[in-house]
Amino acid sequence: MSDPAAEHLIDVQHLHVDFHGQKILKDISVSIEAGETVAVIGESGCGKTVFMKTIVGLIPPTRGTLRFDGHDLSTLSPPALSDVRRRFGFVFQNAALFDSMTIFDNVAFPMRQSTTADDDEIHERVLKHLQEVGLPPTVISKRPSELSGGMRKRVGIARAIILQPELVVYDEPTTGLDPIMSDVINELMLDVRRRYPVTSVIVTHDMRTAQKVSDRVLMFYPRARLDKDEPQVLYDGPPAGLDQCKDERVRQFVRGEAGQRLMEITG
Numbered sequence: 001m002s003d004p005a006a007e008h009l010i011d012v013q014h015l016h017v018d019f020h021g022q023k024i025l026k027d028i029s030v031s032i033e034a035g036e037t038v039a040v041i042g043e044s045g046c047g048k049t050v051f052m053k054t055i056v057g058l059i060p061p062t063r064g065t066l067r068f069d070g071h072d073l074s075t076l077s078p079p080a081l082s083d084v085r086r087r088f089g090f091v092f093q094n095a096a097l098f099d100s101m102t103i104f105d106n107v108a109f110p111m112r113q114s115t116t117a118d119d120d121e122i123h124e125r126v127l128k129h130l131q132e133v134g135l136p137p138t139v140i141s142k143r144p145s146e147l148s149g150g151m152r153k154r155v156g157i158a159r160a161i162i163l164q165p166e167l168v169v170y171d172e173p174t175t176g177l178d179p180i181m182s183d184v185i186n187e188l189m190l191d192v193r194r195r196y197p198v199t200s201v202i203v204t205h206d207m208r209t210a211q212k213v214s215d216r217v218l219m220f221y222p223r224a225r226l227d228k229d230e231p232q233v234l235y236d237g238p239p240a241g242l243d244q245c246k247d248e249r250v251r252q253f254v255r256g257e258a259g260q261r262l263m264e265i266t267g
């Protein structure tokens with residue numbers, strides 16, 4: 001249930017994440033409001049996925065606080081954390097479907113795990129959500145390996161929304177798809193937002209996704225290449241402002257220009 005006292009749906013304050021002494025995220029403070037769609041962009045390895053996994057409680061912060069709807073995720077007991085996680089939907093990279101299960105069982109999985117719904121109810125909901133992502137009922141008996149990459153991504157979205165989550169996180173939802181299928185997925189993410197009152201966080205390399213689907217963009221920069229006192233989030237604002245950002249690193253990233261990086265790599 002939503003906590004009326006919580007100021008922001010997601011509130012990250014002074015977040016640091018290190019792995020074996022390697023500093024990945026440094027002093028990130030970001031608040032996300034209910035209903036926002038936030039794209040997280042930045043070059044490979046800058047920590048986008050780590051950030052996403054941290055805000056859903058899959059990676060514990062090394063330092064800092066992280067609240068979802070007022071709950072400090074790092075202090076919750078495992079059962080309480082599971083309860084909060086039920087409010088999240090995950091669309092993992094490459095859809096991450098269970099290969100040995102049918103499409104029906106994949107999409108039904110969160111309902112079977114987390115609800116007491118009977119078979120009829122589950123059947124009805126699975127077909128409803130498959131229809132919402134543009135898949136016919138005939139796919140239910142197939143295995144993931146029998147579907148195209150774009151279809152698998154759609155199954156992943158159907159599975160992520162079946163419990164009507166408040167927060168949906170998408171990890172590179174269009175990676176590996178052709179431009180047309182990428183646009184289908186972009187439209188589906190917009191459609192999910194229109195149908196349900198969700199907050200969305202989308203980790204993406206696809207500038208078209210960021211421009212078309214998000215209403216706010218966070219651009220991260222690799223921690224190791226920042227000056228000592230520079231913030232790691234180089235840009236936090238609407239997608240339309242990216243082109244005019246004062247920071248050249250942001251403009252170069254958005255235009256896909258190697259710039260300084262090329263000189264670093266080639267010496």
Ligand SMILES: Nc1ncnc2c1ncn2[C@@H]1O[C@H](COP(=O)(O)OP(=O)(O)OP(=O)(O)O)[C@@H](O)[C@H]1O
Nearest residue numbers: 019024042043044045046047048049050051203205
């Ligand atoms: N569980 C982990 N243990 C140790 N190191 C990790 C772990 N997860 C991520 N890393 C490291 O953290 C850094 C950031 O990884 P992350 O996956 O967040 O990058 P990214 O910005 O999402 O990159 P990409 O766009 O290539 O997916 C990388 O150097 C990665 O090797």
